[in-house]
Amino acid sequence: MNNNLVVKHNDLIEASYKLTLEEQRLILASISKVDSRKDVPVEIMITAKEYAELFDLQLKHSYFQLKEATNNLYERDIQIKGKKQTERMRWVYKVAYSDGEGYVTLKFSPEIKLYLSQLNGMFTSYQIANIAKLKSLYSIRMYELLNQWKITGKRVIPLGEFRRILELEDSYPRFADLKRRVIQPAVDELNKQTDIAVSFDVEKQGRAVSTLLFSFSAKPVQLEA
DNA sequence: AATTCGGCTGGGGAAAGGTG
């Protein structure tokens, strides 16, 4: 057993991608099996039981969820901003579901591995338990983006950058809608379900919002359910 | 211009419930 720690290079935190909640959970469960100081295991195995326990789900529902999430994940891609180019790649290059045995295996793409292992500096880490209760699509991403700046407790993100990271460039053209359907729900959920207390403000250029300003701090230690 | 608020729709998450 490990301590279910997720460690990602910051370029991965700020990469542009979109996953469903289940796919996101699968990725995080997989990453938690990687020792960021060492090499990524060739193949990672997740059992339905582990999955259910990590995210507090009923076991009988986790089989199908896990199977579907795994198959969907195979199709997902991610764009990572390099120095000169933005690279597009897949999360995994192989997945398998073992019928009758209740587990999946997956292999991270070689390129993705670069952001998960042999890390020294420029990475963000947190416990899965801190985000296990999050259900809203963007909450987990937001948690990571904030956590990256844990030392200062402040995160400033240009609006365009925020949209790029969450792949919301073509959605919610009106900022008011983005705020109501994405930012506010995520902030509310983080305040309710995680170990940090968050508030946010905006900066305007003329009349339009140009930058998001998040402030956050660790909540006083509370009892874990 | 921008905002908030109200409301509509489609799709998906997850609960309910059942099989072997």
Added chain:
DNA sequence: CACCTTTCCCCAGCCGAATT
């Protein structure tokens, strides 16, 4: 314990009206 289908409800996403 492993697996599957059906059903329901929530919410992502969009839009109009009133307001600043």
